[in-house]
Amino acid sequence: MRVVKDTSLVRGCQVLGTVADNDFEDLQKKAARLGGNVALLTPERAAKGGYFGLQDYMTADVYRCESAR
DSSP states (O other), X not given: OEEEOOGGGGTTOEEEEEEEESSHHHHHHHHHHTTOSEEEEEEEEEEOOSTXXXXXXXXXXXXXXXXXX
């Protein structure tokens, strides 16, 4: 699973969905479960939830690219 921040690297790839997690490795695992091989990180957001209130988490759009550039 390749994680990128540059949108040009996923041009022409099939969008599979979006994943979110507060742990980088778990984010990669979720993206792989969707069938993706490239995850495009989107800006971090704060979400309400959990016992401790606001938590920072990462979101990524998941893509299936023929050649993971």
